[in-house]
Amino acid sequence: MNGFEDKREDDLGSRIDAEMADSFDEELEMELDDDRLARLLDIDGGNLDRPTLDRNLYFRELFRLQRELVKLQDWVVDKKLKIVVLFEGRDAAGKGGVIKRITQRLNPRVCRVAALPAPGERERTQWYFQRYVSHLPAGGEMVLFDRSWYNRAGVERVMEFCSEDDVEEFFRSVPEFEKMLIRSGIILIKYWFSITDDEQHLRFEMRIRDPIKQWKLSPMDLESRRRWEQYTKAKEAMLERTSIPEAPWWIVEAVDKKKARLNCIHHLLSQIPYGEVLHDPVTLPARVHNPDYFRAPIPKEMYVPTIY
Numbered sequence: 001m002n003g004f005e006d007k008r009e010d011d012l013g014s015r016i017d018a019e020m021a022d023s024f025d026e027e028l029e030m031e032l033d034d035d036r037l038a039r040l041l042d043i044d045g046g047n048l049d050r051p052t053l054d055r056n057l058y059f060r061e062l063f064r065l066q067r068e069l070v071k072l073q074d075w076v077v078d079k080k081l082k083i084v085v086l087f088e089g090r091d092a093a094g095k096g097g098v099i100k101r102i103t104q105r106l107n108p109r110v111c112r113v114a115a116l117p118a119p120g121e122r123e124r125t126q127w128y129f130q131r132y133v134s135h136l137p138a139g140g141e142m143v144l145f146d147r148s149w150y151n152r153a154g155v156e157r158v159m160e161f162c163s164e165d166d167v168e169e170f171f172r173s174v175p176e177f178e179k180m181l182i183r184s185g186i187i188l189i190k191y192w193f194s195i196t197d198d199e200q201h202l203r204f205e206m207r208i209r210d211p212i213k214q215w216k217l218s219p220m221d222l223e224s225r226r227r228w229e230q231y232t233k234a235k236e237a238m239l240e241r242t243s244i245p246e247a248p249w250w251i252v253e254a255v256d257k258k259k260a261r262l263n264c265i266h267h268l269l270s271q272i273p274y275g276e277v278l279h280d281p282v283t284l285p286a287r288v289h290n291p292d293y294f295r296a297p298i299p300k301e302m303y304v305p306t307i308y
Helices: 003-040 055-079 095-103 164-183 197-209 219-226 228-242 257-270
Strands: 082-089 111-114 141-146 186-194 249-253
Touching: 055 095, 055 141, 055 257, 082 095, 095 111, 095 141, 095 257, 164 186, 164 228, 186 257, 197 219, 219 228, 249 257
Parallel strands: 082 141, 082 186, 111 141, 186 249
Antiparallel strands: none
C-alpha cells in the first residue's frame, strides 16, 4: 500500500470515528434537553434536591446496554422470536424516554412502537382486545406498547369512559388473553413506571413552562393530576388482579430518569435468553466505473439554502 492509500485509509478511519461520535451526540442532546428543562423550573426560589446519576457512568452503561440490545435484536431475527413489552405508568412517568433509548439503535422493521390513539366509534363496538391484536408481532419482531390494553384498568376506569362491569369483565378476561398470547409463543413482559406525587407535580410544571414540551400536556393529563388518588386505587387493583405467574408485573422506580432507563433495559435483557449471532464478514464490493457515465449538474435553486 503506497503513501496515498495509507492517507486515504487514515482519513476514512477518522471520518468513521467522527460519525460514531455524532451518533452518541444524539443521546447527549436529549440529556442536555433534560438539563434545560431543569433550569426552567424554579420552585420556591431554590433548587430541588433530586437524585442524580454520574453522567459518565450513565453514558457508559447506556451505550453498553444498547450494544446488548443490538445483539438481542439479531437473536430475535435469527430465532424468529415474538416479543411484546408493555410500558404502563402515570402521565410523565418516563415511559417514552425509556422506549426512545431502547429503539434508538435498533432496526424499526424489527423493533417497533405501538402507541394507539383513543378508540374510534367503530372500535368501541369491537371486542375490547381486538384493536391491539393487529399490532402483535410476527416471528422475528419486537413490539413495545406505549400504553396498552391496560388503559381499561387505568385511564378508562378513572375517567369513567367505561362501566365498572366493563372493568370487571376486563379483569376476568385479561389473564386468559395473556396466557393465550404466551401459549402462541409470544414472550410478554409488563412494566409499571412508578413516580411520586411530588415528582409528577414537578414534571408537569416543567412541561407547562417549556414551550417545546407543552404539547405533551393534554386536558386529560391535567385531569389525571387532579385524580391522583383514584389512579392510585386503580393501579393497585390492576397490579393485584393481573399479575400472573406467566406474565408478572415488574415495577420500575422512575423518580430518577437515568436510573430508571438503565434498570429497565438491564432487566429487559435479563428476561430473554439470547446469544451472539455470527455473521459473515462484510466486505464492500469494488465500485464500478463506467467511462461513458456523465453526471449532469443539478440547478442551484434545487438546493436547500446553507444557513448553518
